Amino acid sequence: MDLTIKRMHAIFDSGVINNELWLGQSRQREFAALCEIMGWLGAFDYALHSSIVDHMIATDALFNHASPRQLARYRDEALCMRRVYAFGCTEVGVGTDVRHVQTQVTYDRKRHCLILHSPSPQACKCWIGNALRAAQVVMVIARLTVDGEDQGHHWFRVVIRKRENGRLQDGVRVMACDPKGGIHANQVAAIRFDQMTIPVDALLQRHAHFTEDGVFVSDLPLNERFIDSLKTFLQERLLFMAGIRHSAGLAVHLGYRFARHRLIHTADGPTPLLSQPLFRQRLYAIQLKALALKYLEQAVRKRFEAHWAQVARRKELHILAALDKSVGAWMGLDALALSRELCGSQGFHHYNQIVTQRIDCEVANTFAGDSSVMAYQIIRDALTRQRFVDSPPNNIGQYVEAKIVSQCSEAAGYSHQQAVGIAYARALDLIIQEVESQRLLDGETLADLVEVFNSQLHPWLEACCHTLSRRATQVQIKRLAGLLKPPQALISAPIDKRDYIRKFTLPLYEEQ
Structure with missing residues (x-):
């Protein structure tokens, strides 16, 4: 597992692959080359391949849903893997049925912060690559509640460790999904969030944000937010x-x-x-x-x-x-x-x-x-x-x-x-x-x-x-x-x- 992360750092340091080669990004003309290189990595070591994809899917979520200000702040750390990212979508109870995720984020008006919580065992994020020890950031999809009203699906950038292989932040518990049947070198984990306090700007803000007065604002109607959240799944x-x-x-x-x-x-x-x-x-x-x-x-x-x-x-x-x-x-x-x-x-x-x-x-x-x-x-x-x-x-x-x-x-x-x-x-x-x-x-x-x-x-x-x-x-x-x-x-x-x-x-x- 440690060797996989070291190899990932070497690959991202070289610049030979990263999210700039994805379609819609600045180097999209190299998308065919990206697919070919990722194919070679899969044949070389599928655990390395899947770990890299885990990081890049999480980065794609950031690129698709962050505001320009957030993207300017976090783009390079994700693009160059200065922080290891994980993709917090799948839950153990619903699998990849994203519409029915149970993970909750609730706005705390008194403290002007967000509370991230897994309300049941079924809501634990599961099979999350890179998350066991290395990942510092998890891109989490969850349902947002503001003043008792369900505001639908949103993405959140959640820091679970301040440094790679470091101590978990308060309100986060992680468990290995081992023994797995394969890809043993991918740090696959299950994550429980227990009333974890995160800042309001953890909410990715391309289409939604909180004002300084605590007013939730979104330029997307409620019925369009789920479809918009799926942009990263292609x-x-x-x-x-x-x-x-x-x-x-x-x-x-x-x-x-x-x-x-x-x-x-x-x-x-x-x-x-x-x-x-x-x-x-x-x-x-x-x-x-x-x-x-x-x-x-x-x-x-x-x-x-x-x-x-x-x-x-x-x-x-x-x-x-x-x-x-x-x-x-x-x-x-x-x-x-x-x-x-x-x-x-x-x-x-x-x-x-x-x-x-x-x-x-x-x-x-x-x-x-x-x-x-x-x-x-x-x-x-x-x-x-x-x-x-x-x-x-x-x-x-x-x-x-x-x-x-x-x-x-x-x-x-x-x-x-x-x-x-x-x-x-x-x-x-x-x-x-x-x-x-x-x-x-x-x-x-x-x-x-x-x-x-x-x-x-x-x-x-x-x-x-x-x-x-x-x-x-x-x-x-x-x-x-x-x-x-x-x-x-x-x-x-x-x-x-x-x-x-x-x-x-x-x-x-x-x-x-």
């Missing part, structure tokens, strides 16, 4: 997708390298595992899934870059982010699990990177919103804004979406399977558009890529092609391996090298 989903996409790509690469080195015995003598058709069929399908993730991320990111400045299209971007996050998590975890199986017992070894990446990335289905809930948002949008009223579907992804929408309209509701199906169908549509517009793959390879979606879309397909077994040649697999190859600096697994068996067994041959 771009970080693309960063999570980048992390799991690169993690999956690394795992698939290691499966390919292992198959080149691993020798099996045949009638013709020792031969690489990659020579076996049945193995190649498995590997080829996983390569195609990793490639699909790459093109999905690319397609969504381009739309964010093109339309971010158009506020009227934020709803559309929200759905794209939900799509990117949910399908990215599902397909990425699938690719990681199957890559681990490809490598047999070596795939289960910690130092070969795959199983540790799989365990760490398990959290991807929870971080930044539950993947299934994301799919429900996607299908509700599809039913509300039907895309094929005036023009017919023109690829298989669009065809499946139209079919599911028709089924749901007749039934006046939708099932979980239909929600997941429409998420995959929209993802496939984006991938096909990206591949065809940029001429990224030949027609046969694109047809193979489409086929790996059959397991999710088969209820709505009239017939499924089965070309993977025929196309899984050594030449094709080598070609895809070149498209997926990660930077060598990310690879530390012994199975990447031809002499991995000698190194693995070396202690047995050393003189005692």
Whole structure:
């Protein structure tokens, strides 16, 4: 955990990533580079990746909701990580259902201050990255009460420690969420606020503030404050997708390298595992899934870059982010699990990177919103804004979406399977558009890529092609391996090298 924070300081000190590279900020032209670097960090160490995202989401909340005066005061400390920030959104009782957070902030008129309180165990902020020991500032979303009236959702900048790893302020209690299933190097904690006194300017004041006389003023109507508070829940989903996409790509690469080195015995003598058709069929399908993730991320990111400045299209971007996050998590975890199986017992070894990446990335289905809930948002949008009223579907992804929408309209509701199906169908549509517009793959390879979606879309397909077994040649697999190859600096697994068996067994041959 301490090493993670040290690495974060080194990264932010270098200026290679920070919130200025987010869309809407001064270096937004470098957003694609930010996603790529965050992807590399995810493949290197998903705990480091998630810890950095935790800090940057909190900084984004500051950027979105602080007044110009507050931003001038706190911008550099957050941007350069002179103070470690945590993102205090999730509560243990409601998860990421932000509308129903219970954390309360009450205005104390006599003392002209605010009282921050967790009114029940369900209201404790939970799974808060960086918070256990390092974070000095937590960006807290809570409901504000003034003179007995509920003023809705607001963000607060709450100092919980005066220095990194220092003593907690009065009114704050912190508990580790360990033992976690993965990302062990992220300081994930639960936080209880117990009648904590915070200054009135802890309230982020872009749209609301208290006058010196204690009058609460907001330029947003009450019914708009919750929607406004959600501004920060978009771009970080693309960063999570980048992390799991690169993690999956690394795992698939290691499966390919292992198959080149691993020798099996045949009638013709020792031969690489990659020579076996049945193995190649498995590997080829996983390569195609990793490639699909790459093109999905690319397609969504381009739309964010093109339309971010158009506020009227934020709803559309929200759905794209939900799509990117949910399908990215599902397909990425699938690719990681199957890559681990490809490598047999070596795939289960910690130092070969795959199983540790799989365990760490398990959290991807929870971080930044539950993947299934994301799919429900996607299908509700599809039913509300039907895309094929005036023009017919023109690829298989669009065809499946139209079919599911028709089924749901007749039934006046939708099932979980239909929600997941429409998420995959929209993802496939984006991938096909990206591949065809940029001429990224030949027609046969694109047809193979489409086929790996059959397991999710088969209820709505009239017939499924089965070309993977025929196309899984050594030449094709080598070609895809070149498209997926990660930077060598990310690879530390012994199975990447031809002499991995000698190194693995070396202690047995050393003189005692």
